[in-house]
Amino acid sequence: MTNWKSICNLTGYYTSPIITIPLNCDGALSRITWSQTVGEGDRIVVQSRISQDGYNWSEWRECVNGGSIPEISEDTYMNNTRLTLRIIVDAQDHLSPPTIQNNILLYFEPVIVFNNKGNVHCKPEIWITKIENGDLSIINTSRSNDVFKFVSLVNQETVYVNNEREDIQTSHAVTYRYKDFNDNYLNFPPGKNILRIEGKAKIKFRYQFGLLQ
Incomplete structure (x- = not known):
């Protein structure tokens, strides 16, 4: 509906081009921030919407400055998800x-x-193939940021860890990786475990959920 503010060019909006988020993962932690100058009685609203295919879009939802982006969470499957923003100005x-x-x-x-569908803790086997030299950390944000970490891994080295048996093997010849591990084996409680990865690597899990009758 047209009102006197829009007629006087005191209200308007801008819609951004489509932004493709270059991620392919289970989900993502997100944040949106901006700086603004707003006088008394003025208003700036930032909204967002997403699409998984570029054709079907969600409804516009208001963003909170410094908060997460609506409809993007650790449960939102990300495969080159599209995002567009709308800014509404009321002067x-x-x-x-x-x-x-x-x-x-x-x-x-x-x-x-990692959704542990059992009712006891799960200690999976894991294969880590490092990309580039450096450290690799798996941080369980659902468990007080519990950290599983190796340091000084080598590009294309594959490290196998059996977390149940506390066994570590590496493809890197004549190398003992226990000394480069923080001795905190993976131990996932029942339910969803949201894992942040620090460092570049390909990661594969093998596991079996446990059930106590």
Whole structure:
């Protein structure tokens, strides 16, 4: 509906081009931030919507500055998901309109969701193939940021860990990896375990859920 503010060019909106999020993962932790100058009675609203195929879009939802992006969470499967933003500006006068300073910043961190469907803790086997030299950490954000970590792994090295037996093997010749491990084996409680990965690697799990009658 047209109102006197839109006629006087005191209300308007801008819609961004489609942004493709280059992730392929179980889900992501996200954050959106911006800086704004808003006078008394002025208003800036930032909204977002997403699409998994580029054709079917969610409804516009309002973003909270410094909060997560609506409809993107650790349970949102990400496969080049599309995102678009809409900025709505409501001003009181032309002399000092509200403005967004610089850019709107978007932050995404991919996560792995390990859903333990049993009713006892799960200690999986894991294969880690390192990409580039360096450290690798798996952080269980659902368990007080519990950290499983190796340091000084070598590019294309594959490390196998049997967390139940506390056994570690490596494809890197004449190398003992126990000394490079923080001795905190993976131990997933029942339910969803949201895992952040620090470092580049290909990761494969093998596991069996346990049930106590």
